[in-house]
Amino acid sequence: MAGTAPPPQGRPIGDSQVEGGAPGVVASTTRTTAVRASLIAGAASVLLVVAIVLGSRLLRDFDSALVPYAVATVFLTFGVVYRYVVWVSAPAARRMFVQGWKAALSWENLKRSPAALPKMIATYLGFQKFLGARSHARWAAHQLIFWGCLLAAAITFPLTWGWFTFTSASAAGPGYEMRLWGLRLFGFDSGSFLGWALYHGLDLAAVMVIGGAGYFLWRRMRDRAATTGQRFGYDFLPLLALITISVTGLLLTFSEMFLHGGGYEFLAILHMASVVLTLVYLPFGKFFHIVQRPAAVGMQLFKYTARRKGSDDQELQACKRCGQPIDTVAAVDNLRATMRDLKLGFDEWAEYCPRCKRVLRGTAYLSNVKRGFK
């Protein structure tokens, strides 16, 4: 616990914070995990390249103007998979990962409560109900960003990979056909609502993202709850990146529609640069929570299935001192195993509720250290 608080300007930023986990844990992830992670990440990247080549009908549908984007997605894949493997190799994440997938893939489970998993995915990943419990405004802003980004990704990724193509139905008509992997999905009229929506889908996404990210940015500057310990790299950069991408994207449309393409070249490069940098940065900063968040579903499903097995009496771990429930037996066992993996020598304390731990410590202090003032 070094010295006083950092001075007002010198709040900890990015790299001054140590990631969670003991040094030992971090260190041990080095060689073997790194090698394994690199191999898996490499394989995933290769897979993506192959998929791009095949999906774009051997690059026939591939738009060479979008190459930087496509390359960025390959890097993104490598980064995400590498980070993911490193992450789930740490003891706590590994055990939770295994338990989560066990619960998700259990046939038994599926038979008993087929709706549980889809419901959880919808509440935790789609509608993010838990954010509403934190704050309604933040929930709304996050939903805007979430659906905006999802929409943008759904449109742009296949486009840059050459998976989606739009072809004219006739030489000079308003009729268009949308094709996936060269196969015709449907045709539409460019003047129709669908046509408008498809054309402006990204603009819509950009507006949503700007709204959400703008709120968060404002909050980051005003709300003391948010400003506490915030870091530029971790907290501001992602918001600035999202806003830059969205604004430059909108400006592209603006340039095309109202400026007859004025400044389009420059804007296109700016937009591309911001997208590429964001994608490459994604695995390392705040955006990694997109990849991590599904673990919440795994965790919840794990606890849910454990509790469903029997009565609460059997399936809930009672505090050994006061008898109040602590968590599911499976969760406590899983935690104790994690603690043993980590060589934390006090895993049997997990069988006591936090209050009893404190009371035990308090009584021990009274009897062993000092009873009163002296």
Place this chain on the structure above:
Amino acid sequence: MLGRTIFIDPGRCIGCQACVSACRECDSHRGKSMIHLDYPDEGHTVASLPTVCMHCEDPVAPCAEVCPAEAILITADGVVQEADPTRCIGCANCVNACPFGVPKIDLEAKLQMKCNLCYDRTSYGLAPMCATVCPTGALFYGTVEELQAERPGVDVSTMFAFGDTVVSTGVAMVVPGERRTPVPGGMLNLIEVNGRPTPGNGARA
């Protein structure tokens, strides 16, 4: 070595819960108190024990180690932060791993919360709210030297024994001057306190 940190002396605590109310006033978690105040000698005496996060140093932050989502960060100066809300999945591993019984969890919000040594205040050069208002100095914020200048003859301990394991912490507890052994974190096979049987040990209280 200890820098500026919180020192806890349950012997001075009068159990008034000013710390609990004060914690609610912190801007970063307004309305929610992160402090625990227990009356461990219930039915016998009015003794009380305030608990703030001890900011474990060795092993460094067990709560962070058992976190499957890498949500608990530790600052360079050793402050174990509360869970990063973007990452925390609300699994409660930290709640039950912490040997001191510190973290709390908002199940609805899927979010762990705990004392972060008042980062919102210390970053403005203010002392943590709890230790600022504590009427008795049971929670004291400062350096060991400042503590000893006010209270001659006291010493502090950052070593806590949980069974055979010793945990060393960034927040210290006050002990009598001559004491050299770690402070007991509690005795699971405790039969008696002050000559009286204690409930528990498997039996329900």
Place this chain on the structure above:
Amino acid sequence: MSHEHVPLDPSVAPLGTRNFRDAGGLPAAAWRADQTEQTLVPTHCCFCGVQCGMYLRVNAQGKVFGVEPRNHDINRMRLCPKGINAYQQVNHPDRLTAPLMRRSRDEPFREVGWEEALDFTVAEINRIQAESGRDAFGMLGGASLFSEKTYLVGKFARVALKTRHVDYNGRLCMVSAAGANKLAFGIDRAGNPFSDILQTQCLLIAGSNVGECFPVMTQYVWGARDRGATLIVVDPRETAVARTADIHVALKSGTDSAFFNAVLHVIVEEGLTDEVFLAEHTTGWAEVKAAVKAYPPSRAAEICGVPAEQIVQVARVFGTADRAMAWHARGIEHHTQGVENCLTVINLCTATGNLGRPGAGYGTITGQGNGQGGREHGQKSDLLPGGRSINDPVHRRQVAAIWGIEESELPQAGTSMMEMVWQMQRGEIRGLIGVCNNPFVSLPNYAVVKDGYDKLEFHAQFDFFLSETAANAHVVFPVTTWAEDEGVMANAEARVVKHNKAQEPPEGVRTDTWVMCEIARRLGQGSKFAFEGSKDVFDELRRASAGTVIDYYGITYERLEETGGIAWPCPSLDHPGTPRLFEGGRTSHPDGKVHMQVVEWHPPADPYSDEYPMTLTTGRTVAHFLSGNQTRRLGGLVEQTPRPWVEVHPSHGFRNGEPVRVVTRRGSEVLPALVTEAIRPDHVFVPYHWPYPVAANVLTVDALDPRSKIPEYKVCAVRIERAEAIDPVPAPPVPPGREAYPEAQVSRTDPLPPTSPQGRGTAERG
């Protein structure tokens, strides 16, 4: 097997780690962002007599929204839970914002305009006084008012109402200590500042639960111990300070004077008196010495129920210390021999020469915020501003001149608060204005109090929340909280401190000063009440106190703001104030000596019998203040201590939380048992902050100390028995059509006693 018991969400977590409740007036979800602009207004706490400094945080809209510790030298940033939550009263949803009125108690209140309420009030005053004489209308003030307002209560009663019947709730607080101080020293205040405690070698605390009632004062107690002082606590309960004290004398309630006489007996026997001091600075020592001869430790041990050796031990420790100090509070004052109890402590300090030196002295700890200031300037039935006596012709002439009236117009001395209630019962007082008090909770023997107030033909009450008493009135005037006006209070050290205005009052709310002046104007006395605000009143108060024992003349708002507080007497603008009295052994009596008084112990008023064999004692808990009209509305405090309980020793066979019927000759109620070894087996304790049907004062006896008229709250005869169901705690009253702020009341219906007298542990909440 059905598994429907498992919800998808939420999962389970241990008690005390989950269920955040946004306690208090500001739900966390509603408190958002944009607090980058704030002003910190320096002021003091509105609650107890320690008068801790604090900053109120005011937002850009000019509303109080929080508190920040203030490094004032009284408290050095410390605050207790009440002080921290105090700010939530200011913009609380339960605030009264329009006058409430009804012509008879059978009708419900309706909100009316100020004109209508004032007109009705004035008409009723005129009617009652015309029919039954001026003295048929009474006035009761309070000691949580600023000193300016307490001065105004006295002046208003005597000049505008022209009644002799004015008194205040300090009568329930510490008038016995005041009486003892006046008798012994000729001045009514603590002898030493708190900071002197740090220099003492032996600190004796008698009948004060410092840790709960004056939490911030504990730092001085601990500070003295850090520097090697021995701590002696005299209290039937093992309170937080008693728990770790070097000597805890757990005597029977109501036996204090026997104990202190015995201690003095041992001191005399062992030659530990300071004969030089006694010879030079006292009168009456020979008589006192002779009297205490009749109290050998063996006799006192029997009366007090403590070991004789402990009495000898206390005497030796206190008597051999170079610098010893004694502080006491309600524990020894709330007795039918309250004045005498205090005198025995004064005798002890005097006989050992412990007066008027750093680390050596004597003090009483005032309970209310302005418990000291509130009794100085004339709202007490027998006192005029500056502590002058209303029976002294010279004093009467002086004050009449200041007020611009004839001496003959100035009413004579009235009666004490409890006596006024008896007079209401008898129909001698038929109309009443109450300001800043809640006798339905705070006066003893609730049945009598209710009856007395019910007999009033007209009753107006000033308050900012609808108190239980106000809810029984005809007219309720919504007035300001302490944060919406400025003024001074004098703390337990007699240090005058300045409270500053942090925000404008809500729409519809007026200051007490405005209301009193307005009624006075309508009674035809406007010229004598032409006060714009507190500052005008304070200037008159200063002049009115000039030259008296309680001299405020040298204290101005500007000086208070510069210094952070000045202890009176302060006779001139360049006088530094008088933090320590009795330096060089000089008192305020004309002869400059301590007038020692003989005290004989007598048993409490309510006799023990086979039917009522045990002792009931009452008191406070840390999360609540006085009648609870303020603190029972603040979520954090309700959550800490939601309800009253009865504290019983395990030897009676009750289990924790079991319903116990507590029965006295005056009433009974069922409370959950808090079973603890921290109380004498022959005593039970009930905290008094809650109203009927769970009011401790349903049980207490309305017996008064003959000299000070303080009621005997601290001891009455009682029995306890098993019961079926616990009496529920009523919600705090609110005007018709409204509901007491539900978020703050969540815990109120919890049937369990707290974990410990200080409240529920944080893990024991829902």
